[in-house]
Amino acid sequence: MNRRDFLQVAGMGTAAMWIPLSAMSRPISPELLLQPMDIAKNKRLADAALNAAKSKGATYADVRIGRYLNQFVITREDKVQNIVNTESYGVGIRVIADGCWGFAAVVDANDEKTTAQAAEQAVAIAKANARLQTEPVQLAPQKGAGEVSWKSPIKKNAFEIPIKEKADLLLSANAAAMKNGANYVNSLLFLVNEQKYFASTDGSYIDQDVHRIWPVFTVTAIDEASGKFETRDSLSAPMGLGYEYMATNPKDKVSGITTRYNTGYDILEDITAAAKQAKEKLKAKSVEAGKYDLVLDPSHLWLTIHESVGHPLELDRVLGYEANFAGTSFATLDKWKTKSFKYGSNLVNLFADKLQPGSLGAVAYDDEGVKTKRWDLVKEGVLVNYQAIRDQAHIIGEKESHGCCYADSWSSVQFQRMPNVSLAAGKTPLSVDDMIKDVKKGIYIIGDGSFSIDQQRYNFQFGGQLFYEIKDGKIAGMLKDVAYQSNTQEFWNSCAKICDERDYRLGGSFFDGKGQPPQSSAVSHGSATARFNGVNVINTARKI
Template identity: 65%
Template sequence: MKRRDFVGLTGLATGALFLPSIPGFGSTLVTPERLLETVDVAVKKRLADAALNAAKSAGASYADVRIGRYLNQSVFTREKQVQNIASGESQGAGVRVIANGTWGFAATNDLSEAGLAKAAQTATAIAKANSKVQKEKVILAPQKGFGEVSWKTPIVQSAFEVPIAQKVDLLLSANGKALEGGASFVNSALFQINEQKYFASTDGSYIDQDIHRIWPTFTVSAVDRSSGKFRSRQALSAPMGMGYEYLVPKAKDKIAGPAGSGLVGYKMSYDLLEDITAATREAKQKIMAKSVTPGKYDLVLDPNHLGLTIHESIGHATELDRVLGYEANYAGTSFATLDWKKQNKPYGSKVVNIVADKTQPGSLGAVGYDDEGVKAGQWDIIKDGMLVDYQKIRDQAHIVGQDHSDGCCYAQSWEDVQFQRMPNVSLKPGKAKMSVDDMVKNVDKGIYIAGRGSFSIDQQRYNFQFGGTVFYAIEKGKITGMLEDVAYQANTQEFWNSCAATCDQSDYRMFGSFNDGKGQPAQSSAVSHGSATTRFNGVNVINTARKIG
């Protein structure tokens, strides 16, 4: 389908040819107009009360209900064509209870008072059945009720209100920039999510939330026909907890990479056309780039790259359920056990200050309240290099001697039970003024890395290997040219103890994971990781193109 043939078909919602593993995608297909409908809060409160009253009457000592309407829209293009557009909706309710000291859960898509009452009764019956084999009773950290409150992602414009033709035109215009620049192949996509969630509990909370997320992305590939070599460069965008205003570029949000690289980073808005133009140029340069010589290098890591390393080696490693071994069946446990923490070993150098934050504006994890009615906040995980806390929810707090939840409980949909999920986990920027160029000037032999790439980490979140999107050699304080085939290897303690410096707040940006998997059955969540450009000294770099042995 050509662009000129498509403009008049703004109501199209085709069957999905390809949908990623993102919560909400793959739900019932609907017209784009239906995505703009809302549900009266008074109706949701009446349904919630039906569930709570039924649970108490059935013998539950505690109950909460989540009434959810999960909306999504995705647009896929390739070269000059629209590949797919899908608009989806999923709605229903999940009821969680404690009876006889044990959890029970049931979900329903029957959004009537009778339907929710039946789900509550089923959840209570399940809890009572589970109590016969439960060894320890559930202990919930106390939580006051907030009454009737609401929270909404502070967006300027809902992406769902923007005509599909306008979104298609933007993506195809971006593809056109790549093709004009000499790209051999290009695909682009735009994902939009809206979670309309209503939470109520026997603690006395009635919380209505409207959460928005957006992710523009692309991949550009260049092929050298004479040699048969090809290279690709992905978008340097970050998925954000924002509306369509993210795709309206603002000059103040642009952050230049080190002199000689030509890279540009983005803060709270994103220039898709600028990034894809640069990506096309860099994809062609990558074909001719020098292959890295293995050895020890000082690494200067861009925030769009470092976020993934933070996610895997700190974010997952400090989830309390993983630390306790409850999550061992999905990607392992953690080396940072309670016993390890008692030994007071440094997690990193004194430069390393890691904060968890569910309130950070524009982040994927930003909410007003979590999925068990706890007000969102922030707390230290690593302070001056030392592990000081974990991520925990209401039924975990007592295990570490605390009397409150961190507010990081989440379920990917109404039909899934909520459990501990990663909040935004970020590296604080340096206090002293330092630009990226200032940092590079202090590097004698190093590599600058931007963008996410392939990675691998072991079952204890300890030994790892990370690649990237683009790499530049640093020699005697200057960028000297592009490199290829770069990956670095380390263990978590060794790596974070090699952290030597981080740029100041002016360079701070967010990386995002739109579909972070965890749990059995598996669930997906979205989370951001912020940092400024950061230097790590003496890290082992390998050449991924060389054969071993």
């Protein structure tokens, strides 16, 4: 993830509070948000492009017609700061000609002539690029899907909910925070709808309607005597759900400290706790540096998974084809070929998944028309696979793509992107309370914070939102100024226990940055609470 090319909203400082500039395409009225794309028209436009590409010598072509809708409801304390609706619509055409890729895109395409001309341009670009091509593109075979449709299994379309209802909910949350001791509070509701039509010379005509939602906030508490302040961000996860995510109020607790948000999010409960916890952080004890056993909540662990597993196992980084946003990867092919490289302890099973209900990456087909699936990356601690798309699969001996190709816009060329990458829950029944009872000297970390990782995705440092000292199996009070340092292999090999499926939850981000020009994708990472023994913890307090 990276904040380059993102717009910071309302002074909010977490990754959740940054909006990609590409989303700010053009304003659109609320009533137009609810108009669906015309599938019959899309097929005509696509067929014109595919036929034009083939007539000019393309051996393969695909067409993506996309309508990308975003809505932002932004508040601060007792005021609505902004309401933004945006739309981006156009057609992207990718071809192979003379063994080389070519791509062209056109905005607001409404007739077959326009898409045909764009296809011809893509072929011309491919033929020009082929003069520099050393090896022809090798595509993994893909059977055409025919005419199919898929939609996120939402219960309430968030775009259909009145703006007033959404704004009132955020203002009510802000009021609850102020009532419970917050000095400042910002909140934001971010909605996404991707209406995507894909067609290819393989014989696919795929219509997909993807919905995502993310409610986020930051509360700030100030110590008036010293002028110091502390913040606590929301523990919500962005989800591939509709507005029903805001309607469920789960009440199950984790160790009496925070609320679990599995399929529904109670923003009033979370923000009330956040205000109290931000005040508590002002009086918390500063951590003593040293070795600790870390008990990591899924609301925190998702980011560590993202940076130390998701990115280094992207095959283009492994091969050195991609180095933007924190470099390539230490997990090179020679390690995978040994079939014995210990990425983690025997408890560690990490998998990629584009099917998980409610996840940000859940779709039926990727942006190459490949049917999505689940596959293993690390099995019982051993590195077993990577993330690969159609023109990469042959490099690792795969006969088909993994189905993880994506573009963040019709105007961007699709390329290999991270699927949902998750840590499998433990097989033995284990609660968080039971895990903590077994810790002599440890820290329980909740929520994601700052992070840093090197150019090989190996050495890293992570912070968090809430830190609780564990002494002799009991929570002994709140800590602050905590960050832990390790390297990817050492960290995952220190994994000693994982809670069972009952504790499994998703975290994630709308803003996974990659590529040049940069693109942003949405991705989820699931886990249950896990324990990592003997991890180095540093004190991050500023020394004045």
